Amino acid sequence: MGIQALETTDILIIGAGPAGSVAASYLQRAGVQVTVVERTQFPRIVVGESLLPRSMDHFEEAGLLDALIAQGFEKKPGARFIRGNEICIFDFSQKFGTGWDWTWQAPRADFDYTLSQELLKIGVDLRFKHEVKAVDIQEDAALVSLTNDNGEPYQIKAKFLIDCSGYGRVLPKMLGLDTPSKLSPHSAIFSHVKDSNRPEGVEGTQISFDILETEVWLWVIPFSNGNTSLGIVAPTDYINKLSEDQDTRKALERAIQKSDYYINRFGDTTFLFEPIHLKNYSAAVSAMYGSNYALTGNSAEFLDPVFSSGVCFATESGLLAAKLAAKQLKGEAVDWKVSYQDYMERGIAVFTTYVKEWYTGNLQTLFFHQPENKDVKDRICAILAGYVWNEENNFVTKHHNIVKNMAHLIALQNETKM
Numbered sequence: 001m002g003i004q005a006l007e008t009t010d011i012l013i014i015g016a017g018p019a020g021s022v023a024a025s026y027l028q029r030a031g032v033q034v035t036v037v038e039r040t041q042f043p044r045i046v047v048g049e050s051l052l053p054r055s056m057d058h059f060e061e062a063g064l065l066d067a068l069i070a071q072g073f074e075k076k077p078g079a080r081f082i083r084g085n086e087i088c089i090f091d092f093s094q095k096f097g098t099g100w101d102w103t104w105q106a107p108r109a110d111f112d113y114t115l116s117q118e119l120l121k122i123g124v125d126l127r128f129k130h131e132v133k134a135v136d137i138q139e140d141a142a143l144v145s146l147t148n149d150n151g152e153p154y155q156i157k158a159k160f161l162i163d164c165s166g167y168g169r170v171l172p173k174m175l176g177l178d179t180p181s182k183l184s185p186h187s188a189i190f191s192h193v194k195d196s197n198r199p200e201g202v203e204g205t206q207i208s209f210d211i212l213e214t215e216v217w218l219w220v221i222p223f224s225n226g227n228t229s230l231g232i233v234a235p236t237d238y239i240n241k242l243s244e245d246q247d248t249r250k251a252l253e254r255a256i257q258k259s260d261y262y263i264n265r266f267g268d269t270t271f272l273f274e275p276i277h278l279k280n281y282s283a284a285v286s287a288m289y290g291s292n293y294a295l296t297g298n299s300a301e302f303l304d305p306v307f308s309s310g311v312c313f314a315t316e317s318g319l320l321a322a323k324l325a326a327k328q329l330k331g332e333a334v335d336w337k338v339s340y341q342d343y344m345e346r347g348i349a350v351f352t353t354y355v356k357e358w359y360t361g362n363l364q365t366l367f368f369h370q371p372e373n374k375d376v377k378d379r380i381c382a383i384l385a386g387y388v389w390n391e392e393n394n395f396v397t398k399h400h401n402i403v404k405n406m407a408h409l410i411a412l413q414n415e416t417k418m
């Protein structure tokens with residue numbers, strides 16, 4: 001074997017999704033030497049098109065907000081949940097506490113491409129079609145083996161490595177950090193359609209989650225380009241049954257047929273790309289950092305799409321990891337356990353409870369309860385906006401019991417009324 005070229009950098013980022021982009025933009029603007037390697041050529045299709053307001057804080061701090069605003073993506077001021085004839089709309093401007101009142105629902109191919117172009121504009125060394133093949137964590141550096149856009153091998157020695165490889169899960173696989181998710185296995189099938197029957201006004205652009213059964217729901221995410229993302233999410237057994245003839249196109253068509261609300265709008269639709277089947281998507285890790293590396297975004301943890309928390313976790317962890325790594329490079333002491341892993345795990349724990357309580361049906365009981373309790377709704381709304389670290393919100397601090405207890409109370413009330 002010939003001698004491979006060896007380069008050096010201060011911080012190497014694997015992956016140019018939302019986690020990698022906010023990390024790279026922050027570091028470049030802070031004057032830190034940073035290299036980003038991305039195995040695909042953007043634009044590329046990826047799921048995760050409904051964002052949370054909390055991410056706007058991260059895009060702003062990373063200096064990426066203006067470039068995104070210029071794209072005119074569809075604004076998302078809240079979210080609608082549908083269960084038969086019952087409707088529950090969350091309006092982010094009504095949420096408990098402070099923070100952004102809106103965000104975007106956007107095709108991620110365009111969204112992530114915009115981020116990557118901004119990185120190139122500010123001079124980030126971003127390399128498309130460069131793929132990480134192996135990682136050797138050494139005492140004072142990370143030695144990373146890659147292939148370049150011609151398929152040729154080379155190596156980069158980095159003082160610090162930030163893994164933003166999302167579904168690639170580079171470090172969890174290479175360092176044996178993968179652990180089973182605490183959530184039961186769920187899967188999804190999604191595609192985009194040309195939304196030719198889109199109604200005028202808010203109805204046409206409203207992002208919606210149509211509950212077909214307690215654990216089965218359809219997402220409808222309209223984009224400003226006239227297309228809409230449609231996806232079905234359910235326990236893996238249910239999705240397997242829906243697609244038992246291995247035909248994901250038919251499976252998604254069958255799912256749409258089950259929606260009384262959307263059958264007229266999407267019943268005879270054609271998909272813009274072959275529907276993508278994402279199996280058992282939840283993922284977790286045993287550790288989110290080491291002496292000279294950190295895991296972010298989906299590489300670290302992915303729960304469930306129901307509250308659109310994925311990109312928010314990616315940008316929260318990407319930005320925080322970048323800040324801490326920059327500090328460490330300056331020779332300052334960083335307590336990664338307290339400042340990174342414990343912090344991220346607090347937010348993950350809150351969302352985990354809400355995801356679990358969604359699938360038990362308890363959260364749905366609260367969402368659709370009438371008459372509405374405005375204070376309860378506004379506090380839950382803050383969580384759905386991604387503000388899961390706000391300890392002034394008792395729906396954050398008491399997340400373990402509050403939803404369950406309130407749902408049981410409502411059930412008792414209903415029993416005594418009968």
Ligand SMILES: Cc1cc2nc3c(=O)[nH]c(=O)nc-3n(C[C@H](O)[C@H](O)[C@H](O)COP(=O)(O)OP(=O)(O)OC[C@H]3O[C@@H](n4cnc5c(N)ncnc54)[C@H](O)[C@@H]3O)c2cc1C
Nearest residue numbers: 015017018019039048050132166168188297298305310311
């Ligand atoms: C069914 C489903 C629906 C979802 N819906 C939503 C939603 O509505 N809203 C939401 O916020 N989230 C959603 N998500 C989650 C969302 O897709 C992710 O959380 C988000 O994309 C994570 O961002 P990231 O930056 O960590 O990784 P990614 O966006 O996956 O980016 C990682 C990048 O790393 C690159 N990479 C991977 N391996 C390598 C390698 N070896 N070398 C170099 N580069 C590499 C990849 O090519 C990729 O571009 C959904 C997830 C699922 C499964």
